[in-house]
Amino acid sequence: MKRVAFVFPGQGSQEVGMGKALYETYDEVKDLFEQADEELKVPLTKLMFEGPQDELTKTEHAQPALLINSAAIVSLLEKEGIEPVMTAGHSLGEYSALVASKALKPLAAAALVQKRGQLMEHAYPTGKGAMAAVLGLDQDAIQNVLDGMKDDEVVDLANINCPGQIVISGSKEGVDQASEQLKEAGAKRVLPLNVSGPFHSRLMKPASEDFSEALKNTELSDASIPVYANVTAEPVTDKQMIEELLIEQLYSPVRFQQILEKFVEQDIDAIVEVGHGKVLSGLVRKVKRRMKTFQIQDPETLQAFIDWYKEDS
Known part of the structure; x- marks a missing residue:
């Protein structure tokens, strides 16, 4: 069985049209997107497919959109019996990693990052x-x-x-x-x-205090797969530690290079970028050029990865 690590993109990867081909191809993706619209009381699917881009880019929209898109792909991979041996995400992407590691449920995570986005948006005066x-x-x-x-x-x-x-x-x-x-x-x-703001700086501390309240009201479990935390670049599975690190993450640096350096030291066959874009795969190549990478963002790239994963296994 091949050993793979999943990495999940963060804010900035959003783009009008993301997830549309998956939505049109797989019923479970359509169901999850529609449940998210209902849960968040926002026409998120319409924003993802039709834009406008500046509305999709708003922090409170981009964050749940990217998460739901990644979570949908994770569900398709799980259906094929494919699970990673470790996960990580870039900033917002850490929440998608926690979904993949069974610490958060997709809709609860979407609601949480919607709140996170709102708090980040209003933590510091716009333009300052x-x-x-x-x-x-x-x-x-x-x-x-x-x-x-x-x-x-x-x-x-x-x-x-x-x-x-x-x-x-x-x-x-x-x-x-x-x-x-x-x-x-x-x-x-x-x-x-x-x-729209000074993210991952000390100026986000006011948002972290309010966010801790939102976290307390979210069902969080121990992770079944190690998640390498942005704050420490170390694997974590304990739910209390996950909670503490998610609060710190708002005002702490994202140590993604260190996470990737630790990933490539492990005995893994590939690092898989799950969600829209190719930014993280580019970062992997800067850390270790020969590391095999995949990007999964539509039915074609999904099938290509599944075919590779299952060959000779």
């Missing part, structure tokens, strides 16, 4: 926060610049994605100042991200 991707500079060099920032400007490491690609987050003024200093320190490029 920012994020930027720093290319071509290592983590220590970036941290040195951030450590030298004025105390009244908050800028933190937000996403440690892969060698040479790290995202910073904080106040708009702080990120603008840090961007100039990082270029002077040798960054090849510093690219502002099209996001």
